[in-house]
Structures are given as C-alpha cells and as structure tokens.
Amino acid sequence: MMIEQLSDGIFEVVMDDRKILATHNLYPAHSVYGERLIDVDGVEYRQWDPHRSKLGAMVLKNFDIPIEYDSHVLYLGAASGTTVSHVSDILTDGLVYAVEFSPRTMRDLIKLCDQRPNIIPILADANQPRSYAHIVEKVDVIFQDVAQPNQAEIAALNCKHFLEEDGHLMLSIKSRSIDTVASPKKVFKDEVKKLESDFGVEFEVLQRKELDPFHEDHLGLLARMFVDEGEK
Structure with a gap:
C-alpha cells in the first residue's frame, strides 16, 4: 500500500x-x-467518493484546490455533510461554515457537527447572505453546490459579502437546474459570462472543466475574486 x-x-x-x-x-x-x-x-x-462529491470530482479532474489546513471556508449547499466532512478533515487548523436550506437535512448535519467542532452549521437560504452575516466572518474560500436557477448570482452575492479580496470561489454549476432544454455547454458559457460581468464583482476564471464521468451535466469552476474600486 x-x-x-x-x-x-x-x-x-x-x-x-x-x-x-x-x-x-x-x-x-x-x-x-x-x-x-x-x-x-x-x-x-x-x-x-467523487461520485457523491463535486469537490472530490474536482480533485480528480486536477483542479488546484485552494483549501489549506488553516483556511476559513464558506460551504453553500452543505446538505447532510458528505463533502463538508472531508473539508473538515482538511481543516485541521481552520473552520467551515456550512449553509443548508432544508431543516430535515440540517438535522443530519448537526449530528455531524457534534463530532467535528470545526463545522459551523447554518440553517439559511444561500440567496439571502445578509441573514447569516452576523455568523460568518470573511473567508478564504467559498465552495458552492446549490441546485438553483440563479447559481451565478448566488455565488456573486456571497462573494461580495464574505470572500476576502483575492480569495477563491469554487463553483459547481448544474446545467439542468438552470435550463432543462438548452445544451449544457451553452448554459455553462452563459453562467460564466454572468459571473464575470453581471453582479458588480470581478472574477478571474482560473480553471473550468466538466465533471463527467462523476457528475453528468455539471461544470466545475475555480475563480479568484477582485473587488471593483467603486464597490469597496
């Protein structure tokens, strides 16, 4: 071995x-x-298991993972904590804020937090970052796995509130949650364009790769955020 x-x-x-x-x-x-x-x-x-984790799939697709042992991470779409638990393993000296919308799923996530004190569970809607602004400090990395039509907007809003300047966004874009008719490649192109230009936040896209064969019709994206001078 x-x-x-x-x-x-x-x-x-x-x-x-x-x-x-x-x-x-x-x-x-x-x-x-x-x-x-x-x-x-x-x-x-x-x-x-990369088939159960978009972040795990991104590792195997050779993304440069910006999460370090002492990072502070905001995880949007934590569900019951499958991937969050692996982020917790990485953060031996760090912290992960885990945002989940479903009360039923949150119960499972809270049980996980009983074992792992570096996870802070937050029952909230990722569309409303102001609702958890009193809990979440500035973070080094935001990871988002939210199956909503406005995925790029959710990412940009949370980055404006919580991401350190020059911090990293890791985003899993699920095309079928945005448009069930359009081709996934067109959806991916449109969402990246929105992210780069529509929400008052500047991003430098560092890597983008489709996540098949682990997750069909998903795009993984790694970007670095810059804040417009007028937005500071």
Whole structure:
C-alpha cells in the first residue's frame, strides 16, 4: 500500500493496483456516509467518493484546490455533510461554515457537527447572505453546490459579502437546474459570462472543466475574486 499527498489534507492511496481518493480522518474509527476507512502505517484515512462529491470530482479532474489546513471556508449547499466532512478533515487548523436550506437535512448535519467542532452549521437560504452575516466572518474560500436557477448570482452575492479580496470561489454549476432544454455547454458559457460581468464583482476564471464521468451535466469552476474600486 502506498500513499501520496495531493494537497493539504488530500491523499491518493494506492492499494491492490487501485487509486483511492482520501482524507485523513479527523474522527478516527467513525465513517460519515458508509465510506471505507483505510489504515496506513497507523494513520486512518477516509475514502472520498467523487461520485457523491463535486469537490472530490474536482480533485480528480486536477483542479488546484485552494483549501489549506488553516483556511476559513464558506460551504453553500452543505446538505447532510458528505463533502463538508472531508473539508473538515482538511481543516485541521481552520473552520467551515456550512449553509443548508432544508431543516430535515440540517438535522443530519448537526449530528455531524457534534463530532467535528470545526463545522459551523447554518440553517439559511444561500440567496439571502445578509441573514447569516452576523455568523460568518470573511473567508478564504467559498465552495458552492446549490441546485438553483440563479447559481451565478448566488455565488456573486456571497462573494461580495464574505470572500476576502483575492480569495477563491469554487463553483459547481448544474446545467439542468438552470435550463432543462438548452445544451449544457451553452448554459455553462452563459453562467460564466454572468459571473464575470453581471453582479458588480470581478472574477478571474482560473480553471473550468466538466465533471463527467462523476457528475453528468455539471461544470466545475475555480475563480479568484477582485473587488471593483467603486464597490469597496
């Protein structure tokens, strides 16, 4: 068995000629969603399933992951915490604010937070960043996985409120949540154009790749934010 570190807190474990994406388990002997626990030289890792995680898929699509061990991250669309738990593993000295709209799903997320004190659960609508502005401080990275028609607008609004200047946005765009008829490539092009020009925030797009075969009709995007002088 061999292990290679890909970036802060993210590893590739090679076992039986298979490459497995993994994070170091912050809460040893406990899985979150039934994932495999792997012991390598007395250190426990959690298998990270890219088919259940847009961020995991972005890792395997060779995105430059800007999340570091001491980052502060705002995660929009946390659901029950599948991907958030892996972000928690990475943030050994950091913090993740996990925003979720569904009260039922939030109950599962809160249970996860009982085990992982570096997750701050927030029951809120990502369309309304002012509603959680009293909780969330400035962050280094925003990751968004929200299946709403106005995905670019949600990202820009939250970046204006919470993202440090020169901070990074990681965005998963789901084309079928925006337009069920138009081709995904056209939807992706239009959403990136909106993000870059329509909301008073300037972004430099660093990487953009479709997330197949892990997630059909999804685009992953990594961007750096700049604030217009007139917006400061």
